[in-house]
Amino acid sequence: MLHKPLGLLAELTHRCPLGCPYCSNPLALDPREGELDTATWLRVFREAAELGVLQVHLSGGEPGARRDLVDITAGAHAAGLYTNLITSAVGITHKILAALVGAGLDHVQISIQDSEAASADHIAGYAGAFARKLALAAEVVRHKLLLTVNAVVHRANIDRIGDMVDLALALGASRIEIAHVQYYGWALKNRAALMPSRAQVERAAAEVAELRSRHHARIVIDAVVPDYYARYPKPCVGGWGRRSLNVTPAGKVLPCHAAESITGLKFWNVRERSLADIWANSPAFNAFRGTGWMKEPCASCPRRELDFGGCRCQAFALTGDARATDPVCHLALDHAQVAQLAAVQTDAAYAYRHI
Numbered sequence: 209m210l211h212k213p214l215g216l217l218a219e220l221t222h223r224c225p226l227g228c229p230y231c232s233n234p235l236a237l238d239p240r241e242g243e244l245d246t247a248t249w250l251r252v253f254r255e256a257a258e259l260g261v262l263q264v265h266l267s268g269g270e271p272g273a274r275r276d277l278v279d280i281t282a283g284a285h286a287a288g289l290y291t292n293l294i295t296s297a298v299g300i301t302h303k304i305l306a307a308l309v310g311a312g313l314d315h316v317q318i319s320i321q322d323s324e325a326a327s328a329d330h331i332a333g334y335a336g337a338f339a340r341k342l343a344l345a346a347e348v349v350r351h352k353l354l355l356t357v358n359a360v361v362h363r364a365n366i367d368r369i370g371d372m373v374d375l376a377l378a379l380g381a382s383r384i385e386i387a388h389v390q391y392y393g394w395a396l397k398n399r400a401a402l403m404p405s406r407a408q409v410e411r412a413a414a415e416v417a418e419l420r421s422r423h424h425a426r427i428v429i430d431a432v433v434p435d436y437y438a439r440y441p442k443p444c445v446g447g448w449g450r451r452s453l454n455v456t457p458a459g460k461v462l463p464c465h466a467a468e469s470i471t472g473l474k475f476w477n478v479r480e481r482s483l484a485d486i487w488a489n490s491p492a493f494n495a496f497r498g499t500g501w502m503k504e505p506c507a508s509c510p511r512r513e514l515d516f517g518g519c520r521c522q523a524f525a526l527t528g529d530a531r532a533t534d535p536v537c538h539l540a541l542d543h544a545q546v547a548q549l550a551a552v553q554t555d556a557a558y559a560y561r562h563i
């Protein structure tokens with residue numbers, strides 16, 4: 209059965225002022241000259257709404273690098289989509305934010321790298337980024353927009369989850385997403401420098417449980433166990449080709465943001481085809497839809513409709529076979545290597561992603 213997508217991640221540009229060592233953009237970035245123009249994005253939004261999409265996440269790179277961000281937001285709003293801006297805050301001035309509000313922006317998600325300025329700027333590889341995030345968050349709340357704080361945690365900052373939740377509360381956020389680094393693409397280069405210890409992960413899980421009960425009804429805290437320490441994998445993107453789709457800056461349509469890391473998949477482009485055609489018929493979307501593609505142990509596992517065999521990109525990164533069970537699963541044939549990789553930890557300097 210072909211499900212309808214609910215969410216569209218619009219990667220407006222790969223350009224970004226920050227240099228995060230866990231960058232989730234692909235290794236080969238789309239150049240500015242190859243980015244979709246405004247009119248094409250507006251067509252994509254109309255086609256997405258017709259297809260059943262309810263929300264668009266305006267993302268990047270840093271979407272503020274696009275001069276037409278206000279027109280793009282207005283077009284998404286006019287198509288009837290709920291609009292969420294995902295930003296580093298560097299590049300969104302107060303004036304641009306006011307124009308975005310006028311264009312119909314519904315929600316803002318600001319990433320933070322830590323709760324302390326010096327550490328946050330060190331992780332982002334950008335002096336002064338933290339202060340800009342606080343200033344933009346205050347403006348978002350002043351405009352009465354909903355604010356989510358997104359914190360990517362790893363060995364350098366995982367011990368300050370409580371401080372990050374306090375910061376999100378002080379900023380007036382209604383939600384904080386505590387996400388662990390996903391190890392594919394650029395983050396693979398920094399895996400050992402980002403990998404938390406098991407003791408850190410266990411302390412963090414206990415802290416999140418305590419914070420949820422302490423701040424119940426004040427802020428929503430989203431957090432999951434990091435992949436390399438989990439017993440079962442996450443149902444990545446809610447199942448391949450099932451709930452969401454991504455459009456890259458150059459117009460390729462992907463089932464997940466890291467799908468280009470799987471070699472051999474063919475992605476269709478919105479410059480040549482409609483979104484509905486791509487969603488239903490693209491070879492990349494049909495490659496891992498449903499359960500028919502699965503190997504054992506997933507093929508006969510009672511959880512196969514719950515986690516869909518985990519993350520295809522992680523399976524490919526760790527085994528070289530995108531049809532393999534995600535090695536994070538304790539039932540996977542290659543599970544032992546996950547513990548071996550998690551044991552490799554270092555406090556060495558980061559390889560930054562400067563563009």
Ligand code: SF4
Pocket residue numbers: 440441505506507509510511512513515516517518533534537538539540
């Ligand atoms: Fe999920 Fe496959 Fe593991 Fe079963 S064997 S729990 S379907 S990843």
Ligand code: FES
Pocket residue numbers: 444445464465466467518519520521522
């Ligand atoms: Fe691609 Fe998980 S990130 S399937």
